[in-house]
Amino acid sequence: MTNELPDELSFKRPKGEQLGEYLEEFGASLRPGTMLPSERALAERYGVARMTVRQELERLESKGLIYRVQGKGTFVAEPKFTQTQELTSFSEDMRARGMVPGSEVLSTEVAEAHEIVARELGLGVGDAIVRIERIRTADGEPMAYERAHLPAARFPGLESESLANASLYEILQSKWGVRFAQALQRVSVVTLNDEEAARLHVSVGRSAFLFERTTHATDGTAVEYVRSLYRGDRYQVATQLTRSP
Amino acid sequence: MTNELPDELSFKRPKGEQLGEYLEEFGASLRPGTMLPSERALAERYGVARMTVRQELERLESKGLIYRVQGKGTFVAEPKFTQTQELTSFSEDMRARGMVPGSEVLSTEVAEAHEIVARELGLGVGDAIVRIERIRTADGEPMAYERAHLPAARFPGLESESLANASLYEILQSKWGVRFAQALQRVSVVTLNDEEAARLHVSVGRSAFLFERTTHATDGTAVEYVRSLYRGDRYQVATQLTRSP
DNA sequence: GTGCTACGGTGGTCTAGACCACTGCGAAAG
């Protein structure tokens, strides 16, 4: 199953992006610890500047797919579990874990923003927001209970979109041209109460992750504030940490 | 309290590193949303290439301190809570949160590596390891229960070091010249049993974070495998997520 | 007024080099 690295880059797409994809696939087909071609070798092979190669290797390193040692080389890292610090939708996340994502919409309504939501979205208290309440499932089983809040003014008609088994991110992107850029996510641990436990099909008193995420688009504006409870017995996150000088 | 940006860079240290520190302090003194000088302006001011400025801005962006919008500029981000994806020791972490770190060493011993530890550290099963069991405190209160495993062959005499209120990272760095580079951290949620709850001074059945971390040095070798239980009622992590193209 | 366009300023991508810091290893010196 040893992949081969293609020899050429096509036009019309950033060279680094293509190179990164090639390397990602190639690296995945190698045993951990294997040394990759040197930066200079890759640069020459693809007719690209070394800085371009390096930028892409940095991206892969921060994703935990490779590691670099000065004086020695660049190597394939141990296979990751699942990636945080990559901003993904629930659907993308579950597919990456090899499961089939689904949703059960509990409610979709327009409401007034209270203090926390207003602050996170950069709105005024009382401004209209769309609140979407869903149970997110993986392979048909409840995985998370999620409440998303979005500015109603920016997404008129969102409350009547069909979210049954659709990805909210895909809808926002195709209907409103939103491109997601970055998010701040806070993670805490909670013990589930009766209602929450019932929704997630687990027993009362079990532990769960509480994720609070505010997502920003490429223009810097806040697009959504989401509060999600993830089953602690089914979910785990992995983070790649790096040491700064 | 508006900081001023210094005008010059000293020799003998990477320019980018200094520039990054300047910008970090400067940004911290500004209101969120304030626009920073453009990349070209910074490059000219410090007599440095624009690529050097960009590299440093990328680092600050991934730390969640700034955000950039194409066509508009670079802006100061909302203040962060606390930073993950920055590889820090417990001591550094607590100091960054404004608390005083401490330790209570429960045991320090040389033992044989069992399967999991051996795999994580790249050793053989039965190889000698140093196991350090500590209660980590913040402002005198128990915050985490931690078990660290390190290869004994690499750190002879480590088991008799005084770890009472010292940072393990600082000892490894000063005595053995270890420079930490990167780590993979897995986070799960657990419910505390009797023994664990007692050690953390909380009641049985409460939720906690379980961190499993394998730390690598700059030469790529695994240096420690740590298993830590953090009180869920006192601890929270924040992560900066970015969207890849 | 309303709409369109051109333009200057921003970050995003990329080039073709340079020198430095570190590693591993083989050759020379002891």
Place this chain on the structure above:
DNA sequence: CTTTCGCAGTGGTCTAGACCACCGTAGCAC
């Protein structure tokens, strides 16, 4: 045989540009 040193190859930092994509706005045409 052991030690030392130099060298080739690696990643790390940095330069001085180039062009592209995108945003806001001022000015023009209607």
